[in-house]
Amino acid sequence: MAWDILQGKWKQFKGKALEEWGDLTEDDLDRTEGNREQLEGLIQEKYGKTKAEAQEAVDTLSKKVA
Numbered sequence: 001m002a003w004d005i006l007q008g009k010w011k012q013f014k015g016k017a018l019e020e021w022g023d024l025t026e027d028d029l030d031r032t033e034g035n036r037e038q039l040e041g042l043i044q045e046k047y048g049k050t051k052a053e054a055q056e057a058v059d060t061l062s063k064k065v066a
Contacts, residue, residue, distance in 0.1 A: 003036050003062075006034075006062050006065065006066075007034040009065055010034045012065055013061070013062065013065045014026070014029045016061055016064060016065055017029055017039075017061060020057075020061050021043060021046070021047070021057075023046045023047065024042060024043075024046060028042055028046075029042075036058060039058060040054040040055055040058055041054070043057055043058070
């Protein structure tokens with residue numbers, strides 16, 4: 001799914017993200033304001049993932065929201 005479309009479904013995505021990544025808070029997600037790079041950075045920081053792993057995690061979750 002194109003990220004711009006997903007931004008339109010941000011509230012839905014945010015709910016799934018909170019389920020998927022329990023270490024992220026709603027405030028963390030609000031600070032990203034739907035910015036994919038910032039979200040990937042948060043996942044890297046909180047979970048110790050590589051950039052590629054964080055990108056894959058976001059891709060996987062975005063397909064669930066689609």
